[in-house]
Amino acid sequence: MSRSTIKDPAKSKSSETFFKVLRFIGRYRFLLIFSIILAAVSVILQLYVPILFGNAIDQVIAQHQVNFEMMWYYLSRILVMVILSSAATWLMNVINNRMTYQTVKDIRAKAIRHIQVLPLSYLDGHSTGDIISRIIADTDILSDGMLLGFTQLFSGIVTIIGTLIFMFSKNFWITLMVIVLTPVSFLVAKFISSHTFQMFRKQSDTRGRQTALIEEMIGNQKVVQAFGYEEKSSERFAKVNKELQECSLKAVFYSSLTNPSTRCVNNIIYAGVALAGAFLIPGGHLTVGGLSVLLAYANQYMKPFNDISSVITELQNALACATRIFDLLEEEPESPDPSGTLVDVKGAVDIRNVSFRYEADKPLIKNFNLHTEPGRRIAIVGPTGCGKTTFINLLMRFYDVNSGSIKVSGTDIRDVTRASLRGSYGMVLQDTWLRAGTVRENIAYGKPDATMDEVIAAAKAAHAHSFIRRLPDGYDTVIAEDGGNISQGQKQLLCIARVMLCLPPMLILDEATSSIDTRTEVRIQKAFARMMQGRTSFIVAHRLSTIREADVILVMKDGHIVEQGSHDQLLAQGGFYAKLYNSQFEGVQT
Numbered sequence: 001m002s003r004s005t006i007k008d009p010a011k012s013k014s015s016e017t018f019f020k021v022l023r024f025i026g027r028y029r030f031l032l033i034f035s036i037i038l039a040a041v042s043v044i045l046q047l048y049v050p051i052l053f054g055n056a057i058d059q060v061i062a063q064h065q066v067n068f069e070m071m072w073y074y075l076s077r078i079l080v081m082v083i084l085s086s087a088a089t090w091l092m093n094v095i096n097n098r099m100t101y102q103t104v105k106d107i108r109a110k111a112i113r114h115i116q117v118l119p120l121s122y123l124d125g126h127s128t129g130d131i132i133s134r135i136i137a138d139t140d141i142l143s144d145g146m147l148l149g150f151t152q153l154f155s156g157i158v159t160i161i162g163t164l165i166f167m168f169s170k171n172f173w174i175t176l177m178v179i180v181l182t183p184v185s186f187l188v189a190k191f192i193s194s195h196t197f198q199m200f201r202k203q204s205d206t207r208g209r210q211t212a213l214i215e216e217m218i219g220n221q222k223v224v225q226a227f228g229y230e231e232k233s234s235e236r237f238a239k240v241n242k243e244l245q246e247c248s249l250k251a252v253f254y255s256s257l258t259n260p261s262t263r264c265v266n267n268i269i270y271a272g273v274a275l276a277g278a279f280l281i282p283g284g285h286l287t288v289g290g291l292s293v294l295l296a297y298a299n300q301y302m303k304p305f306n307d308i309s310s311v312i313t314e315l316q317n318a319l320a321c322a323t324r325i326f327d328l329l330e331e332e333p334e335s336p337d338p339s340g341t342l343v344d345v346k347g348a349v350d351i352r353n354v355s356f357r358y359e360a361d362k363p364l365i366k367n368f369n370l371h372t373e374p375g376r377r378i379a380i381v382g383p384t385g386c387g388k389t390t391f392i393n394l395l396m397r398f399y400d401v402n403s404g405s406i407k408v409s410g411t412d413i414r415d416v417t418r419a420s421l422r423g424s425y426g427m428v429l430q431d432t433w434l435r436a437g438t439v440r441e442n443i444a445y446g447k448p449d450a451t452m453d454e455v456i457a458a459a460k461a462a463h464a465h466s467f468i469r470r471l472p473d474g475y476d477t478v479i480a481e482d483g484g485n486i487s488q489g490q491k492q493l494l495c496i497a498r499v500m501l502c503l504p505p506m507l508i509l510d511e512a513t514s515s516i517d518t519r520t521e522v523r524i525q526k527a528f529a530r531m532m533q534g535r536t537s538f539i540v541a542h543r544l545s546t547i548r549e550a551d552v553i554l555v556m557k558d559g560h561i562v563e564q565g566s567h568d569q570l571l572a573q574g575g576f577y578a579k580l581y582n583s584q585f586e587g588v589q590t
Contacts, residue, residue, distance in 0.1 A: 014316075017323045021146070024106055028099045035095045035150065036158075042088035043158040045081045047166050050296035052078045057292055089155075096150040104143040110329060111135050117333040120398045121358070129212025134328050137211065138204060138321035145318020156304030163301040170294055174276050178298060181269045188261045199251035200320035206244045208324065213240055255316055266302035273298040335400065342420040345409050345505045347374035347536030349395070354404035356394060364390055365559040368404070372552065377532055379539045379547035381580065382556035388540045391556070392508055395538065397421055408506075426499035430511035432491040439468055440475040442494055446502045458501035461527050464493035496524065500531060507537040544581045553577065 025032060056074040112135070115123070123131075167175040217224060217233050224233055273294055354368040365387045372378050380388050393399045394406060397413050406413050413421050426446075434442050443458060444450045450458075455475065459465040467490055471477040479485060486494075499507070509528065529549070541547045548567045555563035555570065555577045563570055563577050570577040 014319050014323075017319050017326060020326050021103075021142075021319075021322055024103050025099065025146075027106065028102060031095050031099045035092050035099065038088045038092035038095065039155045040158045040162075042085045042092060043155055043162050045085035045088070047159070047162045047297070047300065049078055049081050049085075050293045050300070051166065052081070053292065053296065092155075096147060100143050100147045100150060103146065104139050107142070107325060107329075108135055108139050111139075111325065114329055114331070114333065118331055119334040120393070122331055127209075127212035127216070129215035130208040131328070132215065133208040133211035134324050137207060138324050141204075141321040142318045142325065145314045145321075148314050149318070152304070159300060159304045163297050167294060167297045167301070170297075171280070174273055174280075174294055177272060177276060178269055178301060181265070181272065184265050188265060196251055196255040196316045199247060199254065200317045201323060203244065203247045203251050203317070204320045204324050206240065206247055210237075210240045210244055213237055251317070269302060270295070270298050337417040337419075338415050340411070340416040340420075342408060342411060342413075342416040342424055345424045347376075347505050348372065348409050349506075349536060350405075350407040350410070352405050352407075354394065354401045354406060356390065356399065356402050358390075358399075363559065365394075368559070368561065370554065370561065372536060374536055375534045376551045377537045377539060377549070379541060379550035379553045380556060381541060381544060381547065381553060381577065383580075386556040387559045388556060389510065392427075392510060392538065392540065395508065396425060396427070424504055425506045425508055426502050426504040427508040428492075428495050428499050428510070432488070432495045434479055434491055434494060436479065436481045438473075438476050438478055439471065439494065442479060443475075443497045443501055445498055450501055454501060455497075458497045459494075461500045461531070462493050462497035463524060463527065464490070464497045467493070493524075496527075500527070503531065503535075505535055507532060507535055508540075509537065510540040511542060544577075555580075 052074045056071050056078075115131070164175060164179065167178065213236060217237070224230060349370070349372045351368055351370040354365060355363065356365040356368075357363045368391070370378075380391060382388055390399070394401055397406075397418055400414065408421065408424065435445065440452070440455050443455050447454075452475070456465060459468055459475075468475060468477075471486075539547055539550060547553060550567065552564055553567060553570055554561050555575075557576060563573065563575050565573070571581060
């Protein structure tokens with residue numbers, strides 16, 4: 001295969017990304033057209049100024065022979081041209097800023113919307129810090145690159161075309177010489193820029209890993225300090241930081257060669273124009289004013305190349321960051337929702353021959369079968385890693401089963417919208433989550449139109465009302481991000497109150513009282529008992545003493561149900577459940 005038929009993957013990726021960005025910019029095509037028109041007006045006015053200067057210089061005929069009237073005429077016109085050009089440039093920059101930040105806003109908004117429909121497997125497989133880096137840091141760098149690109153590109157192209165036209169009007173052969181030498185500058189810039197894209201891509205990836213590490217360490221600083229991991233975490237950060245430093249230095253160094261290289265070529269062109277013009281003046285083919293015009297145009301003609309080459313670093317960096325953003329935007333979303341809606345949910349759940357695996361070569365749940373009648377309390381127990389939480393993920397359709405089916409009230413959950421399915425469940429997890437907002441807003445998260453009386457009733461049912469009243473502003477107290485200014489137990493009580501307010505037909509309680517003191521837990525269990533009456537409930541628990549009243553206890557091991565029955569029945573069997581239950585009391589003195 002010849003070298004000409006081999007495509008450069010970095011160049012191809014960069015070009016693809018560029019056209020993807022253009023599709024977003026296309027929404028603001030009228031602003032784009034107006035910006036191009038203003039750029040043309042500004043540049044043409046600027047390019048007319050050297051002609052006026054040349055004419056003004058030519059008014060100096062000889063010693064003591066100066067046509068001051070015409071000279072002042074040309075100088076006044078220069079002043080008007082400069083003012084009008086400055087106004088057009090200012091307005092063009094305003095439009096470019098608006099167009100850039102509107103485009104970046106659209107990209108960020110689309111990224112957030114896309115995250116909402118991505119399968120949970122993608123979010124589980126990518127660090128939060130890296131995703132945040134793509135949406136915030138990478139889009140910021142993209143906006144900087146776009147702004148520089150718009151500002152320099154439009155003006156640069158018009159300047160190059162306009163300069164050539166004016167130069168041809170002055171001297172054909174000198175202009176032709178400039179055009180012949182121009183590709184040298186292009187080739188130098190292209191050679192360097194084509195080799196820097198991958199460097200900037202690596203820089204962006206490393207920055208994402210650094211952000212992920214920072215987010216991990218800051219978010220878990222208590223654990224870091226509790227286990228004396230400070231030094232190791234600093235070493236990990238130093239390693240990533242050094243890697244980022246090295247790839248950033250390489251990317252910036254090689255890309256920064258573009259500007260001095262093109263300036264060198266352009267200065268040679270400028271010198272060539274001056275030399276050629278100097279030979280033409282004695283023969284009367286060119287005036288001194290004409291040479292000054294050509295030199296001014298040669299300088300202006302080369303200036304766009306210098307400007308464009310100087311922002312190639314930013315443009316390559318922006319395209320590398322844009323590639324990471326579009327990689328996120330082009331991730332396959334979860335399978336589309338069907339048109340069906342889950343209605344009149346009684347709580348009957350039928351699971352038949354369900355198998356599931358996170359990784360193709362590691363089966364987790366195999367031939368899982370379960371049938372429960374409405375209103376039953378189903379407890380799920382088993383050792384860590386047996387599939388309890390995975391079972392909950394399948395019930396809520398955070399993941400789809402690989403084979404088999406899950407039916408709610410006789411309807412396959414894959415035949416209804418995820419929203420209608422999940423709206424039929426109330427879920428309290430061991431890992432609490434609260435938004436930055438008031439206590440009332442957090443309790444009413446699933447029912448924003450709830451009245452204050454309903455919120456208070458839910459809080460009382462969850463035994464959260466007493467501690468809420470003691471807060472500085474009661475239900476209007478603002479909770480920090482993820483509930484940072486209240487205790488873990490209080491956060492869990494608010495999460496329980498959130499479910500108490502909605503009262504859906506089915507419940508999922510995954511270690512819902514793990515962070516609550518024993519006395520409060522007893523009261524919460526009574527509240528749960530009242531709430532679960534007539535509602536199908538799935539209870540995941542490690543403390544087996546909390547599930548004695550369950551109608552059916554499913555004992556899971558290695559993705560299978562190995563035992564099922566009531567608490568007393570399972571103890572009487574003396575099997576795996578009995579061993580799990582009795583192991584809680586080993587070493588306890590009676």
